[in-house]
Amino acid sequence: MNNRKMRNLFMIPYALWIILFVVTPIILVAYYSFFDIEGYFSFANYKKFFTPVYLKMTLSSFWYAFLITFFSLIIAYPTALFLTRTKHKQLWLLLIIVPSWINLLLKAYAFIGIFGKYGPPNQFLEWLGIGTKQILFTDFSFIFVSVYIFIPFMILPIFNALNELPSSIMDAATDLGASKWTTFKRVIFPLTIDGVKTGCQIVFIPALSLFMLTRLIAGNRVITLGTAIEQHFLVTQDWGMGATIAVFLIIFMFIIMILTGTRKRGV
Amino acid sequence: MENNIIIKFQHVTKTYHDDLVLDDVSFELERGKFYTLLGPSGCGKTTILRLIAGFTEATKGEIFFDGKKVNTIPPNKRKVNTVFQDYALFPHLNVFENVAFGLRIKKFKQKIIEEKVKEALSFVNLSGYEDRDIKQMSGGQKQRVAIARAIVNEPDVILLDEPLSALDLKLRTQMQYELRELQRRLGITFVFVTHDQEEALAMSDEIFVINEGKIQQRGTPLDIYDEPINRFVADFIGESNIIKGKMIEDFLVEFVGKQFECVDQGIRANESVEIVIRPEDIEITTLEKGKIHGHVQSVLFRGVHYEIVCQDITGNEWLIHTTKKAFVGEEIGLFFTPESIHVMRLGETEEEFDLRLQSYSEDQTNE
Amino acid sequence: MKKLIRFFLVSALVSGIILYAISSLNQSEGYSSGNTLTIFNWGDYIDMDLVKQFEKETGIKIVYETFDSNEAMMTKIEQGGTSYDIAVPSEYMIDKMRQEDLLIPLNHNKLPNLKYIDDRFMDLPFDPNNKYSVPYFWGTVGITYNPTLLPNKEFNSWHDLWDPDLKNEIILIDGAREIIGMGLNSLGYSLNDTDPKHLAEAYNKLKKLTPNIKAIVGDENKLLMQNNEAAVAVLWSGDALDIMWENEDIDYVIPEEGSNLWFDNIVIPKTAKNVEAAHQFINFLLDPKIAAQNTEYVAYSTPNKEALKYMDPEMVQDERFYPSPELTDKLEVYENLGKKNLSIYNDLFLEFKMYRK
Numbered sequence: 001m002n003n004r005k006m007r008n009l010f011m012i013p014y015a016l017w018i019i020l021f022v023v024t025p026i027i028l029v030a031y032y033s034f035f036d037i038e039g040y041f042s043f044a045n046y047k048k049f050f051t052p053v054y055l056k057m058t059l060s061s062f063w064y065a066f067l068i069t070f071f072s073l074i075i076a077y078p079t080a081l082f083l084t085r086t087k088h089k090q091l092w093l094l095l096i097i098v099p100s101w102i103n104l105l106l107k108a109y110a111f112i113g114i115f116g117k118y119g120p121p122n123q124f125l126e127w128l129g130i131g132t133k134q135i136l137f138t139d140f141s142f143i144f145v146s147v148y149i150f151i152p153f154m155i156l157p158i159f160n161a162l163n164e165l166p167s168s169i170m171d172a173a174t175d176l177g178a179s180k181w182t183t184f185k186r187v188i189f190p191l192t193i194d195g196v197k198t199g200c201q202i203v204f205i206p207a208l209s210l211f212m213l214t215r216l217i218a219g220n221r222v223i224t225l226g227t228a229i230e231q232h233f234l235v236t237q238d239w240g241m242g243a244t245i246a247v248f249l250i251i252f253m254f255i256i257m258i259l260t261g262t263r264k265r266g267v
Numbered sequence: 268m269e270n271n272i273i274i275k276f277q278h279v280t281k282t283y284h285d286d287l288v289l290d291d292v293s294f295e296l297e298r299g300k301f302y303t304l305l306g307p308s309g310c311g312k313t314t315i316l317r318l319i320a321g322f323t324e325a326t327k328g329e330i331f332f333d334g335k336k337v338n339t340i341p342p343n344k345r346k347v348n349t350v351f352q353d354y355a356l357f358p359h360l361n362v363f364e365n366v367a368f369g370l371r372i373k374k375f376k377q378k379i380i381e382e383k384v385k386e387a388l389s390f391v392n393l394s395g396y397e398d399r400d401i402k403q404m405s406g407g408q409k410q411r412v413a414i415a416r417a418i419v420n421e422p423d424v425i426l427l428d429e430p431l432s433a434l435d436l437k438l439r440t441q442m443q444y445e446l447r448e449l450q451r452r453l454g455i456t457f458v459f460v461t462h463d464q465e466e467a468l469a470m471s472d473e474i475f476v477i478n479e480g481k482i483q484q485r486g487t488p489l490d491i492y493d494e495p496i497n498r499f500v501a502d503f504i505g506e507s508n509i510i511k512g513k514m515i516e517d518f519l520v521e522f523v524g525k526q527f528e529c530v531d532q533g534i535r536a537n538e539s540v541e542i543v544i545r546p547e548d549i550e551i552t553t554l555e556k557g558k559i560h561g562h563v564q565s566v567l568f569r570g571v572h573y574e575i576v577c578q579d580i581t582g583n584e585w586l587i588h589t590t591k592k593a594f595v596g597e598e599i600g601l602f603f604t605p606e607s608i609h610v611m612r613l614g615e616t617e618e619e620f621d622l623r624l625q626s627y628s629e630d631q632t633n634e
Numbered sequence: 635m636k637k638l639i640r641f642f643l644v645s646a647l648v649s650g651i652i653l654y655a656i657s658s659l660n661q662s663e664g665y666s667s668g669n670t671l672t673i674f675n676w677g678d679y680i681d682m683d684l685v686k687q688f689e690k691e692t693g694i695k696i697v698y699e700t701f702d703s704n705e706a707m708m709t710k711i712e713q714g715g716t717s718y719d720i721a722v723p724s725e726y727m728i729d730k731m732r733q734e735d736l737l738i739p740l741n742h743n744k745l746p747n748l749k750y751i752d753d754r755f756m757d758l759p760f761d762p763n764n765k766y767s768v769p770y771f772w773g774t775v776g777i778t779y780n781p782t783l784l785p786n787k788e789f790n791s792w793h794d795l796w797d798p799d800l801k802n803e804i805i806l807i808d809g810a811r812e813i814i815g816m817g818l819n820s821l822g823y824s825l826n827d828t829d830p831k832h833l834a835e836a837y838n839k840l841k842k843l844t845p846n847i848k849a850i851v852g853d854e855n856k857l858l859m860q861n862n863e864a865a866v867a868v869l870w871s872g873d874a875l876d877i878m879w880e881n882e883d884i885d886y887v888i889p890e891e892g893s894n895l896w897f898d899n900i901v902i903p904k905t906a907k908n909v910e911a912a913h914q915f916i917n918f919l920l921d922p923k924i925a926a927q928n929t930e931y932v933a934y935s936t937p938n939k940e941a942l943k944y945m946d947p948e949m950v951q952d953e954r955f956y957p958s959p960e961l962t963d964k965l966e967v968y969e970n971l972g973k974k975n976l977s978i979y980n981d982l983f984l985e986f987k988m989y990r991k
């Protein structure tokens with residue numbers, strides 16, 4: 001009895017937090033989404049969302065988020081695999097995580113300089129005789145910088161999953177005749193799939209609502225749902241439409257969470 | 268003869284960084300036998316196993332498998348399968364797929380795979396468990412799956428790395444029988460690594476006692492138990508009373524200030540030796556009949572026998588296993604036959620020991 | 635655990651010390667009382683010599699604080715922590731601040747020098763009868779370009795931007811009114827036009843500009859132009875001036891079809907404690923000689939007609955910043971189009987941004 005009382009007491013901060021910072025904002029967002037620009041109750045925003053402009057925006061958000069997640073995974077997995085095999089793996093891991101502590105805006109500005117006309121990549125191209133290319137404000141630079149920013153979040157869960165694998169399992173696979181590639185394909189990858197799923201979630205969901213980078217690095221040539229929300233709230237002051245996009249974004253996130261959710265097997 | 272040798276180590280040395288793990292080890296393993304590598308942890312026994320499996324490479328020396336040098340052949344190309352200490356089963360696959368893993372890699376037809384897996388599972392008494400999840404299996408069952416996964420590939424050698432250490436006592440004893448039985452039925456070589464001397468004695472055709480990267484002694488369980496070559500082996504294999512003594516002449520040894528008849532020979536007169544008498548070879552008797560006298564210090568009831576510790580007049584402690592009861596503080600007589608006394612020379616190597624044993628067994632046949 | 639506690643304790647201590655330091659500094663500057671005037675202005679947007687001169691003449695002590703965006707300024711005034719007596723919002727902000735009831739009406743009787751302001755710049759849509767504001771500086775939206783990067787190119791008209799040679803060279807302001815307005819202007823329509831047909835035409839025209847657009851950015855445009863990263867930019871004249879300050883190669887032009895006219899304005903916010911001194915200061919700045927000195931320092935265009943007489947003729951004759959009367963007639967101030975029309979503008983702009991080749 002006393003124990004339960006204590007537990008309820010400990011629940012209070014958690015419950016308060018959830019109500020104040022999770023439930024209330026979602027309700028508010030949903031509430032605002034039913035008001036048009038002039039403040040009248042209507043479904044106009046929802047109707048507007050299903051017009052080609054916003055559907056196209058949704059599609060392109062998903063496409064870019066997919067690309068960002070895909071390239072992050074392609075780079076992160078081998079990196080994590082390599083890290084688990086190095087001697088000072090925790091140190092190497094730390095070095096990869098450290099850049100994620102630096103302010104995003106700062107990193108974005110640094111990339112404006114790097115990818116600019118006179119940045120090192122273009123100087124290199126010039127040296128090769130290829131000549132200066134437009135790198136900044138392209139799909140390439142946008143995806144590159146996004147991948148750079150998200151990659152630590154992809155590496156961490158995969159690294160942890162790999163690190164937990166007992167080495168005897170890999171030995172067992174080779175012992176049974178598996179080559180290195182087969183061992184990876186049939187044992188290592190399936191056993192770390194939960195780490196991969198977590199990594200993809202952590203990258204895909206924020207990538208879906210990226211803003212700032214779409215302006216700084218992609219020069220507003222890439223418009224995602226996140227950019228649209230930012231614009232509606234800060235510039236056009238159309239809170240209703242911004243809230244409506246946010247509602248859809250929240251729905252998409254829940255769907256992704258459910259689809260990629262890690263179910264506990266067995267027991 | 269050479270044909271019967273499946274694995275041969277020639278002067279194999281293994282160092283990790285600067286640590287010498289195996290020190291110039293040579294041995295041969297025959298087909299169809301049950302070998303046990305016995306020793307304390309860190310003695311190098313698992314390294315031998317990993318060298319056979321191919322998980323690690325020898326620093327020096329040569330390893331032959333079926334007459335061919337295999338030093339650099341990767342594990343997936345060796346006709347050897349391992350049963351790991353932690354079983355190393357694949358948690359994402361069910362029992363059937365775990366066992367079928369090796370067969371699938373060798374691209375067998377589905378029908379053949381099904382047949383072989385079924386057979387292997389029935390070998391380890393797990394018929395009907397095909398669809399079970401690994402997480403649903405008990406420790407003993409996992410052990411069997413691991414064994415089935417190894418035998419299904421029909422290897423020439425199966426390596427078992429302390430496979431029973433995680434099981435409880437009763438299950439362990441049962442699995443010891445089953446493993447031994449399985450090896451007989453399959454007729455292939457088993458190399459079993461353990462630090463449990465009872466397990467080694469119960470199961471093996473031949474035991475290699477290993478310590479500090481060297482094979483201390485090899486032989487049948489009986490040989491090793493009865494004729495330990497040195498203090499380490501005597502101490503590691505079973506419990507024993509090891510007492511300092513002196514060889515007077517052939518068949519006569521002195522300890523606790525008395526001379527006793529024994530069966531050992533070929534040792535220089537007046538050489539300092541160590542005497543081994545197993546606790547179960549000592550009988551409690553009256554003071555008159557006792558060869559030496561002891562003062563009982565503790566009596567422990569062990570179920571089948573009493574474990575009695577007593578002290579002789581020179582201060583040596585004697586451990587006795589007997590069905591007779593004694594009382595603490597009592598003065599008792601200890602009796603043992605000349606055959607129970609085993610004399611060990613200090614620092615004698617295995618070769619020298621074998622040579623000495625050989626010389627007087629020849630004597631005996633000459634007689 | 636111990637470490638964690640120590641960490642929290644140290645953080646709390648440091649925060650406490652900083653808070654104390656701030657409050658004592660604030661007191662020492664005598665923020666709250668006495669005959670002081672607190673001015674809230676953009677950075678480097680007044681000749682500080684004039685501030686000293688005003689202090690000397692009137693004995694009023696001036697506290698000068700700066701902001702870097704209209705939104706930041708409005709937030710601080712809404713919070714009301716500091717009693718700002720003067721603020722300098724842009725014209726679109728005036729409407730908002732009035733709606734939020736953040737402004738105090740001006741007493742024109744106390745501003746005799748108001749008569750020196752050019753009639754063209756009085757009684758504008760964002761503040762009828764100048765009830766709340768006095769224009770401080772004004773400017774336009776135009777084309778900033780770098781002749782060294784684009785030899786043989788001349789810019790006179792919005793149409794010049796559609797030149798196929800300018801592929802991937804242009805950066806645009808991230809503003810719906812500015813860019814849709816540019817589209818309308820380029821077709822000869824008013825930048826306050828709300829006719830759906832005209833807007834559709836403008837949108838289609840803008841779509842054709844897409845291949846030439848390098849990026850649509852915010853404040854980064856200054857950086858990009860200064861560093862020769864881009865050759866052409868559609869910008870406010872104020873930003874253009876800042877860029878020209880840093881990079882002398884760069885030039886600015888007001889397109890002949892017409893463009894937008896913007897204003898920064900002096901207002902008295904609700905937080906004011908010294909309304910009397912605020913009027914005194916506004917009137918001081920409206921004095922032609924003072925305004926001339928201030929304009930020569932700030933270098934933006936002054937709305938003070940009389941002041942032009944006291945300024946360097948070269949500056950006054952610079953048509954880039956004091957366009958000819960014919961051109962000036964074509965410049966328009968953004969009218970409040972209402973939320974509905976504004977949202978149409980925004981949607982078109984969003985669609986334009988998403989359009990790719």
